[in-house]
Amino acid sequence: MRVIKRIAVLTSGGDAPGMNAAIRAVTRCALAQDWDVLGVRRGYAGLVEGEVEPLTGRTVSNIMQRGGTLLGSARCPEFETEDTRRKALYWLQQNRVDALVVIGGNGSQTGALALAEMGVPVVGVASTIDNDLAGSEITIGVDTALNIALEAIDRLKTTASSHQRAFLIEVMGRKCGYLALMAGLAGGAEIVVIPERETTPEEVARQLRAAYERGKKHALAVVAEGAVHNGGKLDAWFREHSAQIGFDLRTTTLGHVQRGGTPTAFDRLLGTRLGAGAVAALMRGEQGVLVGLNEGRVATTPLKEVAGVRKVIDPELFRLASVLAQ
Known part of the structure; x- marks a missing residue:
């Protein structure tokens, strides 16, 4: 030795x-x-x-x-x-x-x-x-970044409910959807968009519209930055298709605020x-x-x-997020 x-x-x-x-x-x-x-x-x-x-x-x-x-x-x-x-x-x-x-x-x-x-x-x-x-x-x-994202979601949910709005919240994570999925699960999002599972803008619109038709006062979509349709692309799409949601929509990108803090x-x-x-x-x-x-x-x-190997997200967690959003 x-x-x-x-x-x-x-x-x-x-x-x-x-x-x-x-x-x-x-x-x-x-x-x-x-x-x-x-x-x-x-x-x-x-x-x-x-x-x-x-x-x-x-x-x-x-x-x-x-x-x-x-x-x-x-x-x-x-x-x-x-x-x-x-x-x-x-x-x-x-x-x-x-x-x-x-x-x-x-x-x-x-x-x-x-x-x-x-x-x-x-x-x-x-x-x-x-x-x-x-x-x-x-x-x-991970735990700190997730808690920061969750605090932001909780705060935005209060504003969304007060004004009967939908929010798109983009979180970090590069090509991995772990933070978005866990934040969506813990934050009660209507839909989660992650890189590991392509979700079209039309599907996001359907889920937000469904929440509106169920009489909810707000709706949340948590989006991973590495998704094919990330926060910026979804925001641009909804600017042209706002009538499909029912809610007035706002987009918030958390960005590097998730890295900082105690x-x-x-x-x-x-x-x-x-x-x-x-x-x-x-x-x-x-x-x-x-x-x-x-x-x-x-x-x-x-x-x-380890090197060059990307961790796989449990698909059961994504299914669970979909079930709980109803």
Whole structure:
């Protein structure tokens, strides 16, 4: 088993509430093993440029309640090239880094796998508000983003009922409809539009009209940003077909407001557990794995089984949303 004396940790891709809890747990658990810890600024971009700083127990003090990431993040499309990855490998070797912890989503873990295949001992931590990453039933940031979306839905429902309106509410999630589906279920939406199941504007109009004809004072459609007919396209369609709804219609796009804010207790605990799990995996000699939550337990999955694999949504949940909307 490789002797570890120093590790580095970075956050990559979109920020997610709870990342700071993971950074804190990685740092303090590593320090408890007498390992040095280096924090990499700006994700893979900072790794290539050697933008690092030592992390101590005090450095990561009082950060759990903050959204975003202490270390910052940045997109680095150049990391897809071997030449760029070799620059990162050179920096790791020059600074005697024995292992790397990568906190991030699908793209981040694809980069982690590429480094692992070059011989770098890497452990990933599942973190993305989209919840599209295989290897973890739920990822860091999802619970906070979902609660923010749900609070917005509850507020908009009050306004919609007061003015007898319909609302289209677009939520984030990229090509994964998890946030939209769960927000729709928990928020009592009349219809949910997700990328995994194409829904025509006519079908959305039928469901909103049906709510109007049942005598409802409002109607809600929750739409995933990655759907074929997303919020913008549906809004444009309804501007030309407003008579088909019965209600006056408004569109709200939540956007990046879902990423910010104070992490929920669940995300703080999940970040802590997965961060600690990453250090535990390194202590066991594991590398090239993702640390996630499966069946309520912290577990590891080979990065080869995770990178580039999009999680599948349970179709039964979509059926349930349709039944409950009636």
